[in-house]
Amino acid sequence: MGILDRLTTMIKAKISSFLDRHEDPRETLDYSYEKQLELLTNVKRGIADVVTAKKRLELQKAKLESNIEDLNNQARAEKRFHDADRVTHRTDCRS
Secondary structure, three states: OHHHHHHHHHHHHHHHHHHHOOHHHHHHHHHHHHHHHHHHHHHHHHHHHHHHHHHHHHHHHHHHHHHHHHHHHHHHHHHHHHHHHHHHHHHHOOO
């Protein structure tokens, strides 16, 4: 171990010892509590965002399903029209 490594370890130990002696457990607890409240608020906001996104997706799904139904109806109507047009065209050709 080099001199620099030993010096770094000694400085870290002195700083840690200093902080341990001057640390107020109540302040640390209060700080931790405030951080937990912030995290709780973020989680609640995240849940609200997910619920909103889910509702938005459900509405989009319903709209797309409605569009599918409309397009299927249009396709059936077009098919009936073309089938009827072919029958008419065949009848005209035979006459």
